[in-house]
Structure formats: C-alpha cells, structure tokens
Amino acid sequence: MAIVEIKDLTKKYGSLVAVDNISLTIVEGEIFGLLGPNGAGKTTLINILTGLVKVDKGTIKAFGQDIGKNGDDVKRQIGLVPQDLAIYEDLTCLENVSFFAGLYGLRGRLVKEKAMEALDFVGLSEKAGQAPKKFSGGMKRRLNIACALAHSPRLIIMDEPTVGIDPQSRKHILNSVKTLNSRGCTVIYTTHYMEEAEDLCDRIGIMDHGKIIAMGSSNELKSLVTDQSTLIVNLSSPLERVNIDGLKEIKGVVDIWSDENTISISSSRDINNLDKIISYFSSNDIHIAGLESKSPNLETVFLTLTGRKLRD
Amino acid sequence: MNILSIFKKECIHIIRDIKGNILMILFPIVLILILGTALSPLFDSGIDLGYIxxxxxxxxxxxxxxxxxxxxxxxxxxxxxxxxxxxxxxxxxxxxxxxxxxxxxxxxxxxxxxxxxxxxxxxxxxxxxxxxxxxxxxxxxxxxxxxxxxxxxxxxxxMEIPDLVAVKSLDGKRNIASMDYYAITMLTLILLYSASTSAHSVKREQLLKTGNRLLVSPVKKYEIFTGQVLGAISITVLQGLTVLAFSSFILNAYWGDKPHLVIMVIISEAVMAVSIGIGLSYVIKNVATLSGIINTIIPIMVLLGGGYVPFEVLGESIQKISVISPIRWTNQALFRLVYDQDTSYIFIAIAINLAIAAIFIIYASLAYRREDV
Missing domain, CATH: 3.40.190 (D-Maltodextrin-Binding Protein; domain 2)
Structure with a gap:
C-alpha cells in the first residue's frame, strides 16, 4: 500500500529549482532512502512532505489524503527528525519529549508513559530528568529522535540524523531505525552516506540538482553499472603529468575521474585492458603507488550517473 | 489545549532564564535602592539654612x-x-x-x-x-x-500654637521621596525590557529550529503565537509584581491606596512591551541588530518618560517631545494616581499601551502567518 504518493512536484526559490518535477511512491513498511550530495534537494523535499514549504506545482498524498487539505490528520501520523537539532536545552529530556508529544494530542498520564518509552528506545531513560545542555552531540541527536517518536507515528522522516556524531551513537541510531521499521513504521531516511543507505534502505532514490536520477533497491541501482569495472590508480607522480585524453583512447575505457593523486578508470567488463593501462603509465614515466579494482557500489553509481562524488 | 502546552513551555523558559530574571527582578530592585539613596537630595523639600x-x-x-x-x-x-x-x-x-x-x-x-x-x-x-x-x-x-x-x-x-516657621509643600499633597519616585520609574523601565525577552522567545524557536518542529506538528500557527505571547506577558507581569511587592514591603516605597489600578497599568505596559518585542522580531531578522535596536529604543523612551530624572528637569523642548514616549504617559498616570488620587490619566495610559500593543501584535501575527521556512 502506498503511504506517500508524490506527483510532478516542483519547488523553485527564485531561479533555483530546488525540486524538479519529482514523482515518487513510498510503500508502507519500507525504509526509503534519499541519497544525494548536499544541496541535492533532499531537505526541500522533506520540508514539502511535512508541510513546512508550499509547493509550486504537483500533488502529494500521504495515507491517502491530500497533505494540503487534510494537514492536521496527516501531520498526526508523521514524526520528523530534522537535520538540525530541534530540542530545548533548558528543558529536561522528559519535558522536551512530553511537550512535543502533547502537541500530537497525547494527554495526561499517557504523555509521560509515551515520553519515557521514547527515551528508553533511544537509550536516554536514565537521563530523563536532565537538561540536554551538557549532553554530547550523539546524545542530543538521540533526544532529537525521541521527540519525533513519542506519539507513535506511522511514518517517520529522518533528515540526515547521523551528521557529525560519534560511531557509537551512529550505530545506536541505525539500529533504532531498523527496530522502528521492524515494528511496522515506514521510514524515509535522507543521507549522503552511501554506506548507511546501503545498510538500511529497502529502496533508494538518488537525488541530484532537485531530480531523482535513479531509484530502486541497492542491488538494482548497482546493476545499472555492473557492465563496468573500476580501476583506482594511486600515483606517486604528479597528476598533471597524466594525459587523460590519452588514457581515454585505450580500448574499453568508458570514463575517467581524477582526484588529488588518484585516477579512477571505468572500463567495460568484457574487455580486459589492465595491461594496457599499466603500460600507459610506465611508458609515460608515471610511477604507480598502488592499484585497486573496485566492484560497483552506490558511490560508483552516483559517480557514473553524475560524474561527481557524493561528498562533492 | 495546545495553547496551554505552549504557554506552559514558554513560562518555563522564562522562569529558568537566570540572566533574564536578574535583569527583570534583581536589577530594578538594586536600581531603586541605589538611585533612591544616591539621588535623595534631588527630592528633598526641606531647607538647609547652613550655619547661622x-x-x-x-x-x-x-x-x-x-x-x-x-x-x-x-x-x-x-x-x-x-x-x-x-x-x-x-x-x-x-x-x-x-x-x-x-x-x-x-x-x-x-x-x-x-x-x-x-x-x-x-x-x-x-x-x-x-x-x-x-x-x-x-x-x-x-x-x-x-x-x-x-x-x-x-x-x-x-493650646497648640503653630510652629514659628512651617515648611509646607505648596500643593498641600504628599511629597515624593526619591525611593518612591524610582520605585515607579524603575518598575516601568524594567517592564519595557520584557520586549527583549519576548523578541528572544521568537528568535529562540528560529535559532534552535524548534519552530519548524512546532510547525510540522498538528498545531495551528495562531495557537503557537498565542501561547508564546500569553506566556511572555504572564511572566512579565509576575516579575513586575515581584518588584512592586519588594519595593512596597521591603523598601517602603509608597504606591498609594489603589493597588488594583496600579496593577492594571503594569499589565497594560507588560502587554505593550511584549508585543513590541514580538513585533520587532518579525521586522528585524538579525538577532544582534534586533538586540541593538531594542536596547537603544528602551533608554530613549525611559529618558523621555522621566524614568532616570524627574520629568520637569528635562527642559521644555524635551518635555514636548516626550509625548511620543508611552512611558511618559504610564509614569504620569502612576504618579497622578499614587500622589494625587487622580485616576483620569490611568485610562489614557492603558489605552495608549494597548493601542501600541495592538499595532505590533497584528503586524507580528500577519508576518508569522505569511512566514515560510
């Protein structure tokens, strides 16, 4: 069952097209990842979904209802974990979660019960009476998540929830997302970490310049580039000495990207050109420090589709 | 119910703000004490004959x-x-x-x-x-x-024979001691600073990004706005009443015999100050600029209102300009009420305060309604 249906969605800020004619369906019970570099339009799309930003064109339905017409009904079933921490540092953890839960219609004893449940879920029940002022970044992120959970939403939208935190908190958050999903929650998860998207998401939409340029499961996306293999060459000589056009003339080479002292060469799988590539470097007196053959991953997919790295 | 939740949260923020409470409660009390003591000769109606x-x-x-x-x-x-x-x-x-x-x-x-x-x-x-x-x-x-x-x-x-030389005030009414004077003027001054508190309430939601979290919840914008405004007004009134009680019972400042009218004026000024702060926070986006403007406007309004030195000392031209300061009307109303039992100025002051409040609140609510992320 479709929980979110987006059709021909466009949002412009002046001449900048932040979301460009996107159509997308998210199915109940899945973890849907939105993967893309900073500025790709992920947060704008999330803001439109949560009603924070008005659309210029297109329609969005959530839970079968038009977001614009049935705003409050839809909002009650969504929990947003914003990219920026959205917690009050002078309120205790319990007060923070209880306050936001109260806004979703929870009353009386139920508010405290649900707030404590949410804090327990993110591992902060022991800190319930403390204000987050002196918490670590990871603990604040966990509280940020708890504030979106207490009202038991059907759809949880997490906008880059692991930015700038320690590995332990990241692991905790990723496990929490899996647990929430196993309990029946649909999750929309935006990130620019391809490992997270690969690890968590049932389906991934790759965004760039406001458009979804590819969509599918991790394997489906990788299959887009399985007819190619990538050779990563680390050089000890200056990169300026490499004639990229010369390299492109080698049979089987599809594309080349360079970054600092590294050159990534994508070639057709059915043509073995490794010896020719190595001999090209040696004949031009360019010293190779290391070689690595890489099977396709989401980074490769993004690179192939856009010519840029995810973190560019 | 949502308004009540936001109102409660707003009150907690202001009550837990130690710096804000020092400014709103301790600062005026200290000012009343210092100015009331240091500037007492300015208000002394006795005659010092010197050595004869x-x-x-x-x-x-x-x-x-x-x-x-x-x-x-x-x-x-x-x-x-x-x-x-x-x-x-x-x-x-x-x-x-x-x-x-x-x-x-x-x-x-x-x-x-x-x-x-x-x-x-x-x-x-x-x-x-x-x-x-x-x-x-x-x-x-x-x-x-x-x-x-x-x-x-x-x-x-x-028979009681009159004193040889009786020094009497010409108007025959109660004399204003410096402590009495500054109890009124410092209270009306500090109430104005709640403009700063309320402006920062709005900015806090924007800076902490909690504003967006409020907006994605099933809460109407007017509920958020009303809760914030009511919270800020309530705590400001409470802070004002604390200063009033302290000045009256501990510093023995005179507040007249119509406390309910004094409180009405305090409430109207708190409503005005909070509304100015909230209104300005929608006009001026930059927090530093906002603070700078509020902290410039307040002393000017207070000076024109006779908050620092008695109104009469300011000179004729400044007295004429002073009509633009709502604090002038508020102070005048309180002095007339407390010392002359004259209530006619009370309603003028309240009307001015509430009219200014209405302008800023209407502007802020319209701006908030239009605001996009």
Whole structure:
C-alpha cells in the first residue's frame, strides 16, 4: 500500500529549482532512502512532505489524503527528525519529549508513559530528568529522535540524523531505525552516506540538482553499472603529468575521474585492458603507488550517473 | 489545549532564564535602592539654612529673659542657629555695621527687644527678624493675658500654637521621596525590557529550529503565537509584581491606596512591551541588530518618560517631545494616581499601551502567518 504518493512536484526559490518535477511512491513498511550530495534537494523535499514549504506545482498524498487539505490528520501520523537539532536545552529530556508529544494530542498520564518509552528506545531513560545542555552531540541527536517518536507515528522522516556524531551513537541510531521499521513504521531516511543507505534502505532514490536520477533497491541501482569495472590508480607522480585524453583512447575505457593523486578508470567488463593501462603509465614515466579494482557500489553509481562524488 | 502546552513551555523558559530574571527582578530592585539613596537630595523639600550665628545681650527681667531662653533653645534645635551671648553691646553693634555679623539682638533692662541687622546678609537677617517678631508677638500675647485675664493664661499656653516657621509643600499633597519616585520609574523601565525577552522567545524557536518542529506538528500557527505571547506577558507581569511587592514591603516605597489600578497599568505596559518585542522580531531578522535596536529604543523612551530624572528637569523642548514616549504617559498616570488620587490619566495610559500593543501584535501575527521556512 502506498503511504506517500508524490506527483510532478516542483519547488523553485527564485531561479533555483530546488525540486524538479519529482514523482515518487513510498510503500508502507519500507525504509526509503534519499541519497544525494548536499544541496541535492533532499531537505526541500522533506520540508514539502511535512508541510513546512508550499509547493509550486504537483500533488502529494500521504495515507491517502491530500497533505494540503487534510494537514492536521496527516501531520498526526508523521514524526520528523530534522537535520538540525530541534530540542530545548533548558528543558529536561522528559519535558522536551512530553511537550512535543502533547502537541500530537497525547494527554495526561499517557504523555509521560509515551515520553519515557521514547527515551528508553533511544537509550536516554536514565537521563530523563536532565537538561540536554551538557549532553554530547550523539546524545542530543538521540533526544532529537525521541521527540519525533513519542506519539507513535506511522511514518517517520529522518533528515540526515547521523551528521557529525560519534560511531557509537551512529550505530545506536541505525539500529533504532531498523527496530522502528521492524515494528511496522515506514521510514524515509535522507543521507549522503552511501554506506548507511546501503545498510538500511529497502529502496533508494538518488537525488541530484532537485531530480531523482535513479531509484530502486541497492542491488538494482548497482546493476545499472555492473557492465563496468573500476580501476583506482594511486600515483606517486604528479597528476598533471597524466594525459587523460590519452588514457581515454585505450580500448574499453568508458570514463575517467581524477582526484588529488588518484585516477579512477571505468572500463567495460568484457574487455580486459589492465595491461594496457599499466603500460600507459610506465611508458609515460608515471610511477604507480598502488592499484585497486573496485566492484560497483552506490558511490560508483552516483559517480557514473553524475560524474561527481557524493561528498562533492 | 495546545495553547496551554505552549504557554506552559514558554513560562518555563522564562522562569529558568537566570540572566533574564536578574535583569527583570534583581536589577530594578538594586536600581531603586541605589538611585533612591544616591539621588535623595534631588527630592528633598526641606531647607538647609547652613550655619547661622546670632549674637545677643540679655539684660531683660527674669520673665522675658526666661521666655527668650526657651526661644533660643527652640531655634538651636530646629534650625541649628548658634546663639552667642555678649555683654558688650557697643562692640556687637559695631560688628553689625562692619558686616562681621548678620544680626544682633539686644534685650534691654527696659524690656525692649532691639534687632540690629546688616542688609548684606539679607536672607539670614530677615529670617531672624521674622522669627524674632513671631517671638515678640507671642510674648506680648501671653503678657497681656497674664495682666488682664490671668486665669486664661494656662489654657492659652496649653493650646497648640503653630510652629514659628512651617515648611509646607505648596500643593498641600504628599511629597515624593526619591525611593518612591524610582520605585515607579524603575518598575516601568524594567517592564519595557520584557520586549527583549519576548523578541528572544521568537528568535529562540528560529535559532534552535524548534519552530519548524512546532510547525510540522498538528498545531495551528495562531495557537503557537498565542501561547508564546500569553506566556511572555504572564511572566512579565509576575516579575513586575515581584518588584512592586519588594519595593512596597521591603523598601517602603509608597504606591498609594489603589493597588488594583496600579496593577492594571503594569499589565497594560507588560502587554505593550511584549508585543513590541514580538513585533520587532518579525521586522528585524538579525538577532544582534534586533538586540541593538531594542536596547537603544528602551533608554530613549525611559529618558523621555522621566524614568532616570524627574520629568520637569528635562527642559521644555524635551518635555514636548516626550509625548511620543508611552512611558511618559504610564509614569504620569502612576504618579497622578499614587500622589494625587487622580485616576483620569490611568485610562489614557492603558489605552495608549494597548493601542501600541495592538499595532505590533497584528503586524507580528500577519508576518508569522505569511512566514515560510
């Protein structure tokens, strides 16, 4: 069952097209990842979904209802974990979660019960009476998540929830997302970490310049580039000495990207050109420090589709 | 219900803001104490005569001599005049002529009281002449009574006779002590600073990004807005009442006998200040600029309202400009109420405060409704 249906969605800020004619369906019970570099339009799309930003064109339905017409009904079933921490540092953890839960219609004893449940879920029940002022970044992120959970939403939208935190908190958050999903929650998860998207998401939409340029499961996306293999060459000589056009003339080479002292060469799988590539470097007196053959991953997919790295 | 949740949260923020509470409660109390003590001479309606020396010779009979001794004691006690006795009348008179002394009183053995004075010391000399005349008239009255109706003398002397020199305020109403003055003006000053508190309430939601979290919840914008405004107003009124109670019960500042009207004015000023703060926070996006503007406007409004020094000291031109300051109307209303029992200005001040509040609140609510992320 479709929980979110987006059709021909466009949002412009002046001449900048932040979301460009996107159509997308998210199915109940899945973890849907939105993967893309900073500025790709992920947060704008999330803001439109949560009603924070008005659309210029297109329609969005959530839970079968038009977001614009049935705003409050839809909002009650969504929990947003914003990219920026959205917690009050002078309120205790319990007060923070209880306050936001109260806004979703929870009353009386139920508010405290649900707030404590949410804090327990993110591992902060022991800190319930403390204000987050002196918490670590990871603990604040966990509280940020708890504030979106207490009202038991059907759809949880997490906008880059692991930015700038320690590995332990990241692991905790990723496990929490899996647990929430196993309990029946649909999750929309935006990130620019391809490992997270690969690890968590049932389906991934790759965004760039406001458009979804590819969509599918991790394997489906990788299959887009399985007819190619990538050779990563680390050089000890200056990169300026490499004639990229010369390299492109080698049979089987599809594309080349360079970054600092590294050159990534994508070639057709059915043509073995490794010896020719190595001999090209040696004949031009360019010293190779290391070689690595890489099977396709989401980074490769993004690179192939856009010519840029995810973190560019 | 959502309004109540947001109202409660807003109150908690303000109550837990230690710096804000120091500014809103401790700061005005300290200011009332310091200004009320340091600037008390500015409000002192008594007259300091300075050092006055009066030379006299007493050769009168025991009755007059005794009466004059009592008179001397009274003047010494009341005004600090020092009486110096001399037997050499000639030398005393020549000192008056030379200007070495302002006055000389000679009680002769013929029961005459002669006053010699030098006009160079006009104030001193005239004051002593006036006092001496009063004494003479009083003594003659008692002497006549003793001679003609001796049985009435005792009851006449028991009658309360007015002071020799009575210093009375010309308007005949209660005088304003410096502590009383600054209790009113510092309270109205500090209430204005709630503009800063409320402006920062709005900015806090924007800076902490909690504003977006509020907006994605099923809460109407007017509920968020109303909860914030009511929370800020309630705590500001509470802070104002704390200062009022402290100044009244601990510092003994006078607040008149109509506390309900005083409280009405305080509430109206709190509503105005909070509304100005919230309104400005939607006009000015930058927090530093917003703080700068609020912290510039407030002292100007307070100065024009006579908050720092009495209104009358400011000069005619500034007094004319001062009509633009709502604090002038608020202060004036409170002073009229407390010291003249005049309630007519109260409703003008409340109307001005609420009108200004309405302008800013309407602007802020429209701006908030239009606001996109």
């Amino acid at each position: 020396e009066l030379v006299y010779t007493d050769e009168a009979d025991p009755y007059l001599s005794s009466a004059y001794r009592e008179f001397r004691q009274e003047l010494s006690k009341e005004f600090g005049i020092e009486f110096i006795a001399t037997d050499d009348a000639k030398e005393a008179i020549s000192k008056i002529a030379d200007g070495g002394q302002s006055s000389y009183i000679y009680l002769t053995d013929r029961q005459e009281i002669r006053l010699y004075k030098n006009e160079r010391y006009a104030f001193e000399a005239n004051l002593i002449e006036a006092m001496t005349r009063t004494f003479v008239e009083k003594y003659n009255l008692y002497k006549e009574l003793a001679t003609k109706v001796p049985d009435k003398l005792e009851s006449a002397m028991a």
